[in-house]
Amino acid sequence: MTNSIRKxxxxxxxxxxxxVQVRYESIHIEPGxxxxxxxxxxxxxxxxLTQHIVxxxxxxxxxVRIRAEGGVWVVDGHRRHAAxxxxxxxxxxxxxxxxxxxxxHVVYFEGNDAxxxxxxxxxxxxxxxxxxxxxxxxxRLRGFGWSAAxxxxxxxxxxxxxxxxxxxxxANSDVRSLVVAGKVSASHAAKTARKHGEQAGxxxxxxxxxxxxxxxxxxTASTAAPKVSDSTRLDYLISAAAVVHQGSKPDxxxxxxxxxxxxxxxxxxxxxELHSTSRAAIDAAMQANxxxxx
Numbered sequence: 001m002t003n004s005i006r007k008x009x010x011x012x013x014x015x016x017x018x019x020v021q022v023r024y025e026s027i028h029i030e031p032g033x034x035x036x037x038x039x040x041x042x043x044x045x046x047x048x049l050t051q052h053i054v055x056x057x058x059x060x061x062x063x064v065r066i067r068a069e070g071g072v073w074v075v076d077g078h079r080r081h082a083a084x085x086x087x088x089x090x091x092x093x094x095x096x097x098x099x100x101x102x103x104x105h106v107v108y109f110e111g112n113d114a115x116x117x118x119x120x121x122x123x124x125x126x127x128x129x130x131x132x133x134x135x136x137x138x139x140r141l142r143g144f145g146w147s148a149a150x151x152x153x154x155x156x157x158x159x160x161x162x163x164x165x166x167x168x169x170x171a172n173s174d175v176r177s178l179v180v181a182g183k184v185s186a187s188h189a190a191k192t193a194r195k196h197g198e199q200a201g202x203x204x205x206x207x208x209x210x211x212x213x214x215x216x217x218x219x220t221a222s223t224a225a226p227k228v229s230d231s232t233r234l235d236y237l238i239s240a241a242a243v244v245h246q247g248s249k250p251d252x253x254x255x256x257x258x259x260x261x262x263x264x265x266x267x268x269x270x271x272x273e274l275h276s277t278s279r280a281a282i283d284a285a286m287q288a289n290x291x292x293x294x
Contacts, residue, residue, distance in 0.1 A: 131186030
């Protein structure tokens with residue numbers, strides 16, 4: 001049987017006060033719909049909101065749509081829904097003294113799957129979505145047949161911004177993992193993914209190693225290692241009387257691993273760290289601007 005607001009009011013799943021209210025138990029989370037990715041940061045934000053609710057703080061209505069099987073699906077307000085649940089577990093006085101029900105103010109959303117996805121992207125004002133989460137949202141909209149221009153108009157961004165994040169959303173997991181770990185900025189990862197495709201992860205790893213050699217722990221467009229030509233690298237090897245080795249040896253932590261490193265035969269000095277490519281090894285040495293100790 002098709003569900004509707006009228007049927008929910010008749011069955012007392014919902015009621016009207018100054019706005020529509022729905023029983024908390026009738027509010028459901030649709031699997032795979034929310035763009036937010038679980039993690040410590042998200043959990044901390046839910047916990048803060050939980051404490052706000054336990055302390056008597058107010059919160060905006062949840063945006064919902066009708067669920068055919070009964071009740072409603074959350075469209076916007078997943079963090080609020082989770083925080084309400086935690087607050088109830090801690091004994092927060094949210095139950096109506098007349099009927100002992102927990103009534104939640106809701107606003108009904110009308111629109112299709114694409115409209116609901118766009119709503120998630122544009123509504124997260126209190127805790128903005130991460131760039132990875134936004135990229136996943138753009139991918140979902142692209143799957144609904146929206147062009148980059150359509151998406152840009154809907155979210156009030158430029159088409160270039162949308163194209164960049166679509167590239168990030170379609171990038172391999174190694175690229176996205178670097179962004180999630182905070183080692184590479186989303187914008188730089190997106191540009192690298194657009195330019196290098198399947199090789200983007202390896203390129204970013206080389207840049208990160210070079211950045212680490214300069215004392216940098218994160219890559220952004222402004223801190224990424226400058227492009228170096230192979231002729232410049234060769235000139236460096238000649239002038240520094242250095243040679244590149246590839247094989248297995250203990251790295252800077254003492255762990256034996258495979259990789260590339262430089263050696264200066266005249267002194268016997270070697271790079272203590274290993275690199276994924278010969279170029280990365282040379283670039284790190286050039287950035288360090290000194291021979292490592294034996």
